[in-house]
Amino acid sequence: MKSNIKILLLILIVINSTSYSQNKKLNLVGNWNMTDYWGNKSDFILSEDNYASMSVNGEFIDGKNFIIHGGKNDGQKGEMKYLINYGKTPIELDIIAMKENKEMGRILGVIKPLNENEFLMIWSFDGKRNSDFSENNNEQIMTVKRKG
Template identity: 50%
Template sequence: MKKYLLLFFIFTSLSYAQTKKEILVGNWQGTDSNGVKNKMIFTSDNFISMTVNGEFIDGKNFVVKGGKNDGKIGLLKYEIDESKTPIAMDIIAYSLEKNKQIEKGRILAILDFKSNDEIKINISLSGTRASEFNESNGSNTILLKRD
């Protein structure tokens, strides 16, 4: 009987285990090192909406402003690699051309889950992913809390 009870607890524990991606899905807010409030929304279908330079960008449907792509429709998606420590995340910009998603660029980031309701994220715009959270990259790091 004890064996069956132990197996029951193991199977129920496994069924409630969440991946980091599942925990990430939701609305998050934080303030960056410059005092700017930021919002990030991660969806289960890998879209990300976020504040960039004080402007909120809808990852499922944003209109590019300025430059050679002015007026074009774009998408923002994310991918995470939970096998890395810290967790690696790519934020991928796509343009919609003839109903096809064409990748235009990636922003490289790392994530650290402090809890299910608090994450630290470092976003690099230099094209090089940080390998750790430290003082030298602190200006690119933000602490986000779940809404």
């Protein structure tokens, strides 16, 4: 009898967490800390006006005003914006590189909300969206926690 109650409670917890991730619109605007598989931490900021800023290899990239390093656009001003699709499961969060209001490239992302202040995220750089949150893909999964 006790084991049946434990199983029932476990099922209710799973259903509750699944319904949270599918029904509650997570507010992603704000300042976040990203941690990758190896424990590397970086800042990740999503503004209300859809700009994304982040630290990459210790360098902070201001989404509203950053200077492009390398390639044919070296030294020119660019922007980084984000686009969220809450209608997909997992939720899609793309980072879009812009120059003169024209899309220059896109990082395809997915997120799996854990609660209102934490989610898991995977970014794909090869043009194919990776949504494998299983243990087999741990090296690709980042943990993102709201600051403050």
